[in-house]
Amino acid sequence: MHVLIAPDCFTGTLTATQAAEAMAEGWRRSAPDDLLTLMPLSDGGPGFLDVLAGARPDGTTVLATTTDPLGREVPAALLLVEGEGDGRRTAYLESAQAAGLHLLAADERNPAVTSTYGVGLLLDAALREGAERIVVGLGGSGTNDGGAGMLAALGAGSAHDLARGGLALADLSDAALKGLEDVKDRFAAVELLVATDVDSPLLGLQGASAVFAPQKGASPALAQSLEAALGRFTEVVQRTHQSSRDLLTGRPRRLDKEPGAGAAGGLGYGLMLLGGRRVSGVEEVLRAVGFSSVVSAADLVVTGEGKFDWQSLRGKVVAGVAQAALEAATPTVVIAGQTMVGRREAMTLGLSGTYAVAETPEQVEAAITDPVGTLAARAARVAATWSPGR
Incomplete structure (x- = not known):
């Protein structure tokens, strides 16, 4: 399976590049035979x-x-x-x-x-x-x-x-x-x-x-x-x-x-x-990096950000990626530090799944202490669900 990993930064903890690498590390643990393409993204802010x-x-x-x-x-x-x-x-x-x-x-x-x-x-x-x-x-x-x-x-x-x-x-x-x-x-x-x-x-x-x-x-x-x-x-x-x-x-x-x-x-x-x-x-970033040609060749898109909330639904990386992937008929899932959006709202973006790294105060503290390790671990569990080669 060809997986396109295209996250935003996880504000305060990881750059978009670091987040993409952590997701890829975790994904390979569960699905080492999948082809991974890393494409860190931004909506105009830091990075x-x-x-x-x-x-x-x-x-x-x-x-x-x-x-x-x-x-x-x-x-x-x-x-x-x-x-x-x-x-x-x-x-x-x-x-x-x-x-x-x-x-x-x-x-x-x-x-x-x-x-x-x-x-x-x-x-x-x-x-x-x-x-x-x-x-x-x-x-x-x-x-x-x-x-x-x-x-x-x-x-x-x-x-x-x-x-x-x-x-x-x-x-x-x-x-x-x-x-x-x-x-x-x-x-x-x-x-x-x-x-x-x-x-x-x-x-x-x-x-x-x-x-x-x-x-x-x-x-x-x-x-x-x-x-x-x-x-x-x-x-x-x-x-x-x-x-x-x-x-x-x-x-x-x-x-x-x-x-x-x-x-x-x-x-x-x-x-x-x-x-x-x-x-x-x-949209300017997606155009500049040639996202449309890459997403059409992928079987799954994995995007993410620090906090997936109501602001994510309007103009953020997750929304832009989901729209572009939907046009290419490629399913998209989100791995976020925290998820504040319900399943119905996520589905309006065309997302096929949302996954949080941290769901309790203790997990939030652990994610802040070890952002790479906790994100990689969550990505490994998502890969176990989505990769047919596992």
């Missing part, structure tokens, strides 16, 4: 660049230096691929390398003061490399500044005004973005794609501050303050930004209401101001 670089030997990795959410220098990279998108030079970059929550210690997680300035440095590096098409992977951020810090790094305004974190945006002057149109001009000839699994708007009950800021260390009171600060940011943008008009209504487009504007603490909104267009992060 986005590693996944693409591993699957694209025709790409060139360019090392860079950027800053983390608190302004400290950190290493990063760009992946350059020639001839994509009508023959253009494409630069892939991962926003989490500059704005990622994983770059912060637990006591440093405070979206009031964290900034996306480093993402702007990476975009500037991509332009200097001659990129005509830029794909930015969004996810796993520790910021909530609407992309203001990124805009500051590109020259839209001063770092003092825009790069001191989300809360400082509440005090913006009307002229804080006086250089925005010049920055837009730099990107006018560039196709800018915003690859994310999140379709939230910037503001409101489903927006960046309300939904995601608490995951980054914000209290309920701080989340409300960040919402107000982002609201002030959009007011200043509207005074500066010349919006395009909706083709149906003729009214100016409200980018803050666009799906994906709230991704990565509103970084999606900042990128849309530069002409960015949202695409599904996982």
